[in-house]
Amino acid sequence: SVSERDLIEGLKRSASVADQAGVSFDELVGIITTVQERTARGGAVIGNAFKTIFARIQDTSALEDLKNLGVQVTDLEGKILPATSILQNLAKEFENLSQVQQADIAKKLGGVYQLSNLLAAVKDLSSEQSKYNDIVKLSANATNEAYQKNAALNQTLASLINKVSVSAQQLGATL
Secondary structure, eight states: OOOHHHHHHHHHHHHHHHHHTTOOHHHHHHHHHHHHHHHOOOHHHHHHHHHHHHHHHTSHHHHHHHHHTTOOOBOTTSOBOOHHHHHHHHHHHHTTSOHHHHHHHHHHHHTTTSHHHHHHHHHHHHSTTOSHHHHHHHHHHHHHHHHHHHHHHHHHHHHHHHHHHHHHHHHHHHO
16 A cells, blocks of 8 residues: 555664664665555655654654653663664553653654654554554565575576577587
8 A cells, every 4th residue: 555656765764773773674664654554644744754753753852751651671681672672662552641741752853844643653552553563574475575586586597598598509519
């Protein structure tokens, strides 16, 4: 339900910040697709939104605010979690927060202009039928399928080249 153009625009605009925030390619595809399905906004708008959100979620004051709300932001070794993991942890706690706390943290992470995209992501991540995880798995498998098909194509191409070579050698021997 998301066009390749929207996906490419979203990736193009947010990939470098997403990488900095520990977000994998498949996770970025998942979050862009999920938000696009929920909001019907274009890939460029969503990409810009997550460029902002991923940058803000790494801010020390935002991390401290999230931690104070009971959202896990670090692993057992004290390292900051990837941005998508932090968003998933926020989604688990979001409904337990007061309306004022929800608005405050959403504004800190998304700002006024990216609020709807952040809330769409949080809403999906907190739902029982979250599409995010399905899309991440689909993206990961699609990459593997493309690799496998390319390997099969290379074997077929190598076989054709080998046949042409043998035919050329036979032609030379006959001549």
